[in-house]
Amino acid sequence: MTDTPVMQPRGSLREWLRAPTASSPRQARAQAVWRGWQRLITNRAAFAGLIVLLILVTLAVVGPWLTPYSVMGQDLSVRLQPPSAQHLLGTDDLGRDILTRILYGARITLMMAALVAVIAGPIGLAVGATAGYLGGWFDIVAMRLVDVFLSFPSLILALAFVAALGPGIENAVIAISLSAWPPIARLARAEALTVRKSDYIAAARLQGASPMRLIMKHVMPICLPSVVVRVTLNMAGIILTAAGLGFLGLGAQPPSPEWGAMLASGRQFMLTSWWLAATPGAAIMLVSLSFNLLGDGLRDVLDPRND
Amino acid sequence: MTTPSLEIVSLSVAFGHGRASVQAVDKASFRVARGEAFGIIGESGSGKSTILRAITGLHDGYDGDVLINGNPAPRPRNRDFFKTVQMVFQDPYSSLHPRRMIRATLMEPLEIYRLDRREARIAQVLLDVGLAPEFAYRYPHQLSGGQRQRVAVARALLLEPEILLLDEPTSALDVSVQAGVLNVLNALRRARGLSYVMVSHDLRVVAHMCSRIAVMTQGRIVEELTVEDLRAQRATQPYTRTLIAASRAAVTAD
Amino acid sequence: MTDPLLEVRNLRVAYPSAHGYSDALRGISFTLGREKLGIVGESGSGKSTAGRAIMRLLPPKARVTADALRLSGFDLLGASERQMRDIRGGRIAMILQDPRYALNPLKTVGAQIMESYRIHIKGSRAEARDRMLAMLEDVRIRDPQRVTGLYPHELSGGMGQRVMIAMMLIPSPKLVIADEPTSALDVTVRGQILDVLNERVEAQGAGLILISHDLPLVSDFCDRVLVMYGGQIMEELAAHDLSQASHPYTIALNASLPPLDHAVDELIVPEYDPTWLTEATE
Numbered sequence: 001m002t003d004t005p006v007m008q009p010r011g012s013l014r015e016w017l018r019a020p021t022a023s024s025p026r027q028a029r030a031q032a033v034w035r036g037w038q039r040l041i042t043n044r045a046a047f048a049g050l051i052v053l054l055i056l057v058t059l060a061v062v063g064p065w066l067t068p069y070s071v072m073g074q075d076l077s078v079r080l081q082p083p084s085a086q087h088l089l090g091t092d093d094l095g096r097d098i099l100t101r102i103l104y105g106a107r108i109t110l111m112m113a114a115l116v117a118v119i120a121g122p123i124g125l126a127v128g129a130t131a132g133y134l135g136g137w138f139d140i141v142a143m144r145l146v147d148v149f150l151s152f153p154s155l156i157l158a159l160a161f162v163a164a165l166g167p168g169i170e171n172a173v174i175a176i177s178l179s180a181w182p183p184i185a186r187l188a189r190a191e192a193l194t195v196r197k198s199d200y201i202a203a204a205r206l207q208g209a210s211p212m213r214l215i216m217k218h219v220m221p222i223c224l225p226s227v228v229v230r231v232t233l234n235m236a237g238i239i240l241t242a243a244g245l246g247f248l249g250l251g252a253q254p255p256s257p258e259w260g261a262m263l264a265s266g267r268q269f270m271l272t273s274w275w276l277a278a279t280p281g282a283a284i285m286l287v288s289l290s291f292n293l294l295g296d297g298l299r300d301v302l303d304p305r306n307d
Numbered sequence: 308m309t310t311p312s313l314e315i316v317s318l319s320v321a322f323g324h325g326r327a328s329v330q331a332v333d334k335a336s337f338r339v340a341r342g343e344a345f346g347i348i349g350e351s352g353s354g355k356s357t358i359l360r361a362i363t364g365l366h367d368g369y370d371g372d373v374l375i376n377g378n379p380a381p382r383p384r385n386r387d388f389f390k391t392v393q394m395v396f397q398d399p400y401s402s403l404h405p406r407r408m409i410r411a412t413l414m415e416p417l418e419i420y421r422l423d424r425r426e427a428r429i430a431q432v433l434l435d436v437g438l439a440p441e442f443a444y445r446y447p448h449q450l451s452g453g454q455r456q457r458v459a460v461a462r463a464l465l466l467e468p469e470i471l472l473l474d475e476p477t478s479a480l481d482v483s484v485q486a487g488v489l490n491v492l493n494a495l496r497r498a499r500g501l502s503y504v505m506v507s508h509d510l511r512v513v514a515h516m517c518s519r520i521a522v523m524t525q526g527r528i529v530e531e532l533t534v535e536d537l538r539a540q541r542a543t544q545p546y547t548r549t550l551i552a553a554s555r556a557a558v559t560a561d
Numbered sequence: 562m563t564d565p566l567l568e569v570r571n572l573r574v575a576y577p578s579a580h581g582y583s584d585a586l587r588g589i590s591f592t593l594g595r596e597k598l599g600i601v602g603e604s605g606s607g608k609s610t611a612g613r614a615i616m617r618l619l620p621p622k623a624r625v626t627a628d629a630l631r632l633s634g635f636d637l638l639g640a641s642e643r644q645m646r647d648i649r650g651g652r653i654a655m656i657l658q659d660p661r662y663a664l665n666p667l668k669t670v671g672a673q674i675m676e677s678y679r680i681h682i683k684g685s686r687a688e689a690r691d692r693m694l695a696m697l698e699d700v701r702i703r704d705p706q707r708v709t710g711l712y713p714h715e716l717s718g719g720m721g722q723r724v725m726i727a728m729m730l731i732p733s734p735k736l737v738i739a740d741e742p743t744s745a746l747d748v749t750v751r752g753q754i755l756d757v758l759n760e761r762v763e764a765q766g767a768g769l770i771l772i773s774h775d776l777p778l779v780s781d782f783c784d785r786v787l788v789m790y791g792g793q794i795m796e797e798l799a800a801h802d803l804s805q806a807s808h809p810y811t812i813a814l815n816a817s818l819p820p821l822d823h824a825v826d827e828l829i830v831p832e833y834d835p836t837w838l839t840e841a842t843e
């Protein structure tokens with residue numbers, strides 16, 4: 001009475017990926033990735049977000065070779081030029097080409113956002129999943145801590161940390177991470193709570209799995225999709241907070257081309273030379289928006305049940 | 308007399324406090340010899356699943372003794388214990404991790420116990436429960452209820468336990484799929500000399516599988532019958548009598 | 562002529578799969594009056610899908626088409642999500658196959674039943690509480706006071722099913738869809754629960770669709786039976802004719818039951834059409 005799935009003859013790579021059932025671990029993993037990819041590209045908004053982000057990352061990497069100007073090089077003779085063929089996005093008050101600065105700034109901004117995500121995401125996930133699964137005093141302590149953090153707006157909190165640590169990009173990253181993990185922990189804990197009593201967790205315990213293994217291999221995968229989605233959606237907030245810190249002079253310091261700092265220094269010329277503030281502003285908005293679109297779509301992609 | 312494979316002595320489990328408290332299991336005792344299949348039937352909510360969960364240590368706050376081959380089970384349960392005793396859960400829809408491939412689920416005990424020949428063991432155990440090896444590469448939502456339950460049985464068998472606790476292994480299944488799963492279980496018991504404790508609300512299933520049967524109401528084991536008693540309707544308790552009568556009526560209705 | 566309670570004409574459902582869509586329901590049609598209709602069929606034949614389609618509870622990516630899907634003349638297929646929210650639980654109730662999975666794990670059972678009552682009936686808290694306790698007693702829950710304070714994982718399998726039934730019956734729906742409502746219960750309780758269901762349905766002049774793989778139960782309880790296979794309706798019979806059914810699945814089912822009065826070595830497992838597995842993987 002062996003149930004045998006119907007096998008398809010092996011053919012091209014495409015067929016191999018589309019076969020209704022896998023026959024090796026490699027094929028199974030490849031299929032899972034491929035199906036996720038299919039789900040992503042059928043979701044137009046998410047795909048658009050991904051494409052924009054990829055373009056931005058590429059630009060950030062190769063940007064310096066695309067422009068004839070240098071980031072820091074000042075030329076007061078071309079001060080405050082409006083956008084023109086020579087300076088596509090105009091120049092700033094010290095005669096630096098804004099497009100060049102935006103391209104260099106993309107490196108800083110994307111790097112900061114990525115660092116924060118890499119620090120705050122795992123911390124939030126680990127704390128939340130552990131608290132939700134273990135319960136008891138760990139849960140109480142962790143969640144009170146989260147409450148304390150959550151009772152301040154994140155920019156204020158980041159400000160307080162930077163004030164304590166001193167201004168600078170590294171400190172801004174640490175400060176933003178410290179203010180970004182608590183909501184993630186909250187979310188992960190909520191997900192963990194719904195599964196801690198489930199039969200499949202009990203079944204894994206009966207296989208001799210240690211609490212550590214249960215949290216890492218069974219509880220966290222359940223929390224992961226919503227955490228990833230949340231982090232992606234938070235990217236916008238992270239970039240804005242970074243920009244805010246830069247704007248207040250507590251993040252990246254001028255003359256660094258960080259977008260928030262550019263926005264801040266462009267502010268005084270807002271009425272006469274709008275492009276100084278508008279271009280970094282638009283760049284911040286574009287990145288935030290693409291992260292938002294991508295985050296929305298990721299929820300579908302990450303769930304194998306959505307096939 | 309040889310020592311029984313599994314013996315529980317005066318096992319009691321209570322939940323809750325004060326007015327909301329309930330004695331889910333009340334001084335239950337039974338023994339299961341090696342290679343024997345022991346059945347538990349009883350009303351819904353009478354504590355059948357709770358007994359099994361107490362034996363495995365999932366409910367740790369029990370009173371009384373659980374003896375495995377004559378020795379008290381360690382509290383909390385350790386890995387050696389789980390190598391001897393395994394359980395299959397009541398509900399195949401909730402006992403497999405929804406986001407892990409079947410292969411990952413089956414690989415888990417092998418990794419924890421650092422066993423060798425992992426691929427071969429998985430292929431073998433899937434074969435034992437009548438599933439083709441390709442099923443290892445699916446997710447639970449891609450399996451039917453009967454296939455999931457067979458995966459759950461396969462997982463329990465991987466550690467080659469001596470005692471298998473089966474909580475309603477077929478109640479969520481189609482009768483035809485049920486027949487397949489029961490045949491697999493019976494063949495395995497005979498081939499490997501496993502001991503079963505099998506909970507079910509279906510008298511026919513218990514009668515087909517088990518040689519002795521305990522009847523529970525409200526946390527207590529009220530009587531213990533052999534399968535011959537059951538077939539000949541020699542029950543003394545009113546609950547058992549009505550259950551037998553109702554099951555017979557259902558049979559003759561069709 | 563008045564409208565039937567439920568009219569389903571040429572209902573098709575397709576789920577997305579790795580390669581395009583695969584059909585789970587291939588054009589089923591039936592009407593339901595104030596009666597009890599049974600749906601039987603092998604695992605994966607689309608029984609639950611049909612129930613969910615009527616409730617409009619299918620995943621958003623599933624493709625649903627029908628020539629007609631009407632509840633007392635009201636077009637369910639064209640209804641907005643808002644209208645459906647009122648209808649679900651209010652006029653149509655569905656008792657889901659996996660109750661403990663379907664209940665909210667973080668809320669007590671009592672809170673969930675009361676919520677279901679107050680959303681649709683708008684009574685006071687005390688009233689809701691009384692009705693809830695009465696309802697739990699109706700479904701033969703021992704000690705309802707205690708059970709209202711339990712979380713879903715603290716229920717036994719059979720209690721979960723009965724809580725779900727109580728929750729669905731409490732707003733007095735016009736149509737009840739029960740998907741395997743009693744699979745975790747023994748024959749004695751099962752009989753009592755079905756009596757309650759029956760009472761309710763008859764007192765309110767409601768319609769009932771009972772989805773089950775238990776043929777004796779369906780033939781006892783229902784007026785009419787649909788036998789499904791591979792997403793289609795194979796035959797439609799009066800319930801008491803079920804034992805003379807001609808479909809191989811029906812015959813196979815009866816053969817694979819373990820007998821009660823004598824021992825057999827091995828149970829008969831019906832041979833399946835290999836096609837059902839290919840469908841199940843989609």
Ligand SMILES: Nc1ncnc2c1ncn2[C@@H]1O[C@H](COP(=O)(O)OP(=O)(O)OP(=O)(O)O)[C@@H](O)[C@H]1O
Nearest residue numbers: 322331351352353354355356357715717718719720
């Ligand atoms: N974790 C828990 N907390 C509180 N009460 C519980 C818990 N687990 C079980 N109970 C209670 O213990 C009693 C027995 O439950 P159990 O699951 O053992 O019943 P059962 O015999 O398996 O019934 P069924 O046939 O319906 O599955 C029930 O009243 C249930 O509410």
Ligand SMILES: Nc1ncnc2c1ncn2[C@@H]1O[C@H](COP(=O)(O)OP(=O)(O)OP(=O)(O)O)[C@@H](O)[C@H]1O
Nearest residue numbers: 452576585603604605606607608609610840841843
């Ligand atoms: N969300 C889904 N995505 C893809 N396919 C699905 C989904 N839900 C169900 N199916 C498929 O649709 C078919 C019908 O499923 P359905 O749940 O309606 O079966 P059923 O008759 O209720 O079976 P059972 O008796 O096992 O509950 C099955 O082949 C199933 O694999």
Ligand SMILES: [Mg+2]
Nearest residue numbers: 356397717718
């Ligand atoms: Mg149980």
Ligand SMILES: [Mg+2]
Nearest residue numbers: 608609610658
């Ligand atoms: Mg179903």
